[in-house]
Amino acid sequence: MNSSQRLKIALPKCAELDAICAHFRSCGFDLPSPIGKGLHRVDNPLSEENDYDFEVFCIDPADVGTYVEHGIAHIGVMSTDLIRENGVQVWRPFPFGFGRYPLVLAAPQGETIGSLSARPMIRIATPLPNVTREIFASRGMAVNVVPVADSVTACLLGLADAYVDRLIHPEVMVRHGFRVVEALGNASLKLIVNRACGSRRRKTIRQLIEALEANRPPAPAPIEIPFDDDDLDYFNRGSEFDLAN
Secondary structure (H helix, E strand, O other), X not given: OOHHHEEEEXXXXXXXXXXXXXXXXXXXXXXXXXXXXXXXXXOOOOOOOOOOEEEEEEEOHHHHHHHHHOOOOOEEEEEHHHHHHHOOOOEEEEEOOOOOEEEEEEEEOOOOHHHHHOOOOEEEEEOOHHHHHHHHHOOOOOEXXXXXXXXXXXXXXXXXXXXXXXXXXXXXXXXXXXXXEEEEEEEOEEEEEOOOOOHHHXXXXXXXXXXXXXXXXXXXXXXXXXXXXXXXXXXHXXXXXXXXX
């Protein structure tokens, strides 16, 4: 079978990779463990009549959408905050039950929306500069967005007054003396698909989506958000900038 008869799947090298692979294995995909570098050919477990097999590879989570949008991969798995951040144009037909995280504005304990808003300019560290600018521009707030990979360290060392990021490990935030000032929205993992896939490939992709849905694992418990007591009212406001869809 030549490469034109294979569907390439780009998986993110992220904390959820093991859960993603386990979900695919539950659908019959014989993925190597662990998935190393390079392309891994996998027989099609979805239909004996279909002539498409799969090739799976792992890349940086932020790059998955670019590979899928440009057709280097036909399918990928990507978090919706990164899809929004990078502005990639892809089809998002399936939400995974895991990998859902709050997107939060966090600051040193004792800071509030009021105290931050009173500053002439708020310095906000974030690995999501485009998303952060979009959020605060919609509010008319003056912010200086500082693009960094490690937003917590940026605040600890005085580079920023607050940060915007996914809340994955609340205990790390609390240990470093930070609290959530506001929950801005949610991010979730999605199966993404190149929009230009032909009808034959789409048939196999539909079979994949059906298999993923049929073998969906139980969703983990929601993350408890560590708010300051003065900001608990924000917990009940709902997400005004939901990235999960």
